[in-house]
Amino acid sequence: MNSNWLVMLTPVGAVFALTFALLMMRRVLKAPQGSEKMISISQKICKGANAYLRRQYRIVAIFFAAMFLLLLALALGSKGKIITTFVPFAFITGGFFSGLSGFVGMKIATAANARTAQAASQSLNGGLRVAFSAGSVMGFTVVGLGLLDLSVWYFLLKYGFEKPAEEITSAMLTFGMGASSMALFARVGGGIFTKAADVGADLVGKVEAGIPEDDPRNPAVIADNVGDNVGDVAGMGADLYESYVGSVISAMALGVSAAHAVGDAVSGEQAVTVPLAMAGIGVIASILGSLLVRTKEQASQKSLLSALRRGTNFSALLIALAAFPLVWSMLGKEHVGVYFAVLSGLAAGVAVGFFTEYFTSDTYKPTQRLAGTTKTGAATVIIGGISLGMLSTLAPAVIIGASVLVSFFVSGGEGNPALGLYGVAISAVGMLSTLGITLATDAYGPVADNAGGIAEMAGLPKEVRERTDALDSLGNTTAATGKGFAIGSAALTALALIVAYTDRVKELAPDVVLDLRLTNPVVLIGLLLGAMLPFLFAALTMKAVGRAAQSIVNEVRRQFREITGLMEGRAEADYAACVDLCARASLREMLLPSAVALLAPVASGFLLGPSGVVGLLAGALVSGFLLAVMMANAGGAWDNAKKYVEAGNHGGKGSENHKAAVAGDTVGDPFKDTSGPSINILIKLLSMVSIVFAGVVLALHLPL
């Protein structure tokens, strides 16, 4: 049975998603912007974010241009043997669309912040509508652009140039590498910006000068709000674009080996297109789910949460139902087991999300107990948070392990490992198929956060801030679920990419026998060095935040000292100077960690050869996964433990306990918003770089 037409679901899904994003954008822009003061603040934030992104893109453009030339030289020099001439172009487009996803998200977020504050001054539900619509713009832009790019490349290579499947997926993996590189820059640069501004503003403003958060007298307050947009929005957009296309592309690549293994041309080719079609279905299910997110005019926070949950659960259910006929018709009933891999991926995403919430939400024991450790000071809060984070790696590791095992065996891995590994890759696609809506519920958090800042700075009534806080805190919970999906899918995708790397090596050098056994010392050394990389990377990014924050601290102190009348509210702070400083510092600091991520796999390839690279990738995968979970969950728990104390527990705001809780939260900031999420990208980028440069490494490595 030929069901080739099902791949059309991809461009159709792209069009649907982008149209839906456009409709949502119009809805956001229709909402009133509020008072002149609110508009002026919002414009300042927007201007700062624009200025930062412009600079970031300028630096990144140099990198992409250089890489483009390098890849082009390689392609032309090797006459397409090491890489084809499509590769440099694929690389560029991946970077471009990843950056565009972040840019659109940032644009809509800065357009929506004042509007959300204004709508929240009417009602909680109004605020939710505007903020969630803005989140939806970002969510559906990401998946829409992802599917668009995927379909254009697929159709171009398949029907335009009539290339074989190997060459198609190999070019598309480079496109993934472009997206991952851009995502890494955006996450690391934005993450350093946002946390440097946050920490810097808090250390001088809250701690030294004793003025409240988001007080307009604080010169770093605009930078702090800009940071939310360039880090939490633009960074996250680029990041999830990368995750999304990465999971689809890696599944397509393993589809090629599965096709070879099965030896059945028809179902073989379908194996490559199933991930594309699945992503298309996911978009449609997400749109339908989003339409369900609405509440009564006077909604409680709880009913808001259940509205969001209803939307995501409905989408997941739709996918679970639609995937069955899809798999059946595309792969035939002998491979229908792959459907259960999809289910296993969906279930694992939900389960990891649940445990993330369990460990980080103050409605559960772990975070409540963490709040209790504030009674004995900052040190016990830190010990408590770190051990909570470490403990929280147990469940995700077991869940992902179980999901890999299930996906492998239900897809027929026992008889045919290539099929089983394909199933594992498909489970990542299943996990991310609801990304449109999960990202929408995730991305609306920073919008609500910004709205709260504007409400504070513009002096709106207290209940407006309370409402935006309610939205923001809801955002923390949904963000936890979103992080679960991001981390879980990163692990599965990275695993698939490791397999794709070995396939690529086999393709390039059929006579090279890779000894990938753990008893091979080269593999073990690779494993050790790879496991070290996320530690190194986390250290570099945290140090970068510290240094950048220090420069903000000095600048804010200078302004307090030199601008007369600032503390009395008679003079305005030089916000732009802080924004500018943050931008320069974060862009400078972003280079070293990014260079490590890009150079490590190539350098270790030269030294240890391809077996060592596989060890490196596997080591980075496992330690990166655990470190990312630990850092994200410790950070989330500290944040919510602080909020729990602020809600009046253990002494409440201003108490010694609260100070201890603030120390925990400050440590958690770079954990959860800079280092943790960047590691997700790191582990995939390492694999993609290895794949793209496999030919070079094979030609030049030392003879181990």
Next chain:
Amino acid sequence: MNSNWLVMLTPVGAVFALTFALLMMRRVLKAPQGSEKMISISQKICKGANAYLRRQYRIVAIFFAAMFLLLLALALGSKGKIITTFVPFAFITGGFFSGLSGFVGMKIATAANARTAQAASQSLNGGLRVAFSAGSVMGFTVVGLGLLDLSVWYFLLKYGFEKPAEEITSAMLTFGMGASSMALFARVGGGIFTKAADVGADLVGKVEAGIPEDDPRNPAVIADNVGDNVGDVAGMGADLYESYVGSVISAMALGVSAAHAVGDAVSGEQAVTVPLAMAGIGVIASILGSLLVRTKEQASQKSLLSALRRGTNFSALLIALAAFPLVWSMLGKEHVGVYFAVLSGLAAGVAVGFFTEYFTSDTYKPTQRLAGTTKTGAATVIIGGISLGMLSTLAPAVIIGASVLVSFFVSGGEGNPALGLYGVAISAVGMLSTLGITLATDAYGPVADNAGGIAEMAGLPKEVRERTDALDSLGNTTAATGKGFAIGSAALTALALIVAYTDRVKELAPDVVLDLRLTNPVVLIGLLLGAMLPFLFAALTMKAVGRAAQSIVNEVRRQFREITGLMEGRAEADYAACVDLCARASLREMLLPSAVALLAPVASGFLLGPSGVVGLLAGALVSGFLLAVMMANAGGAWDNAKKYVEAGNHGGKGSENHKAAVAGDTVGDPFKDTSGPSINILIKLLSMVSIVFAGVVLALHLPL
């Protein structure tokens, strides 16, 4: 050329080491004990330590008895097929001698503390002599008992029962498992005790009541000093006994496979005995080195350090010289490359030690900069310390990786992997061959620490405390080097044990083909779960410290409240109650983490089969190594950054900066003295448990 007689170096070394330990003990006991008050305090500490160890041994005895019966039943039930009848007895003796090493160390340390204080009241050099002699007793007892036990088992099995090499090493691996189990209990239980008492005493005494450290009014002060003995001394003794015999045994086991691979019976058998002979030489070299550790009467701290360095460097040089003829005569000139594996191990130990010192000593930039972060509060100190710890994993990972690579290839691994892996195991033996003296320089630190406590409590003149502090701070530096050796050798030994596990599986089930490739999902899942174990283990031990410390805090508060006249010095605190509470809490808290370590490899074996177990062991090895380095170095740096501030930098004692530094040190306490060092044992114990229970797992695992 038959050079079988060289194995006699082992019993000779044992006799030398134990005799030397005895001489040193007599020297310690000859020193005057000081005033009646000092004697009384020392006795209280000794009584507390005895009481704790008695209880610990009682609990541990139950465990050993149960394991003995289980192993005996297995041996008899399987008619020696799964394990031989030697195994249960080997297991018991390993545990017994490991415990004995710790016990002797504790005995001499509690006998030496008042004597060191008394000697320090005369001169710095006098203090050093007594403390270093006490450290030597422990160092040479550990290596002496290790060699004794190794030779007894080897000669008994080889010449008494005339068993083949496989059976000898297999029984001796169980002996290693016994030693590791005991070491884990001692490290975890002692580590929880010492840090719970330390943190508990500080939180109420220093922070709440505002009395100085080691003030006799603090009810937890004796418990704190007991903790130094049961954790830092008895725990470390058991731990290093385990490392020492573990490295020798694993090298012997790989010697068996190397012998098979070479196929030359003579040099084959010698391969098994080289590690034994090498350890014997190491002891003699260490004794000669120790004799060099002496200074002029009026020595500066710097000259003390160079005296210690002179001793260790001299020992290392002797070994480097003596190992060459040893390897040449035992293995023949075609395998003389193994000698370079010894050198590579020695060099790697020194290099890792140097980087440990670089990252944790306040004479270098990293710790000085960390001290500078105190200016912006506790949170920045924590971020700084954690990123320092993470960054410090780079060098050890590269060094160990390079050492593995070098050892593998110089030993002929390219032509014959079994030989190369044997070389890697030998490099661990080389690294630990100077253990006698490095442990002596390491173990004298806690003695000096205790002496300082006694000087404070007995109200000795200020300069005495200053001298003991100088000795203590010197001890911190040498301890850093010692930790480098401990961690580095743990990684190499664990690697060798993984290979020994695969050999064991092959031996038990020759027809089972292990798919150890990293593309096997079962291996990857094992890898992920294994990498998670050190995180889980660290979380459990840190949480245990937190809970135990909390109960001390409550008890100290109770005594301050209920004992009238305590704060005015009219009534004595109930020290015994605190000691008792610490003992009960730490023994209770020790069970769960230990159970995880013992059950995880067997449980995962049942679920994932032997390939999954290898993945688990490799995952635990790499993530455990990195986590142990990170935690040890972050903890060491925080400790020394606090000392650096106390020395008058960045505001000095009592400033806000100092408070921030104290918070860092408190977080570092469980990092460096509980969780970090236990992970070293964990990664080896996992392998040994897997080896001993390999037969059971092979018989019962699920069909993956």
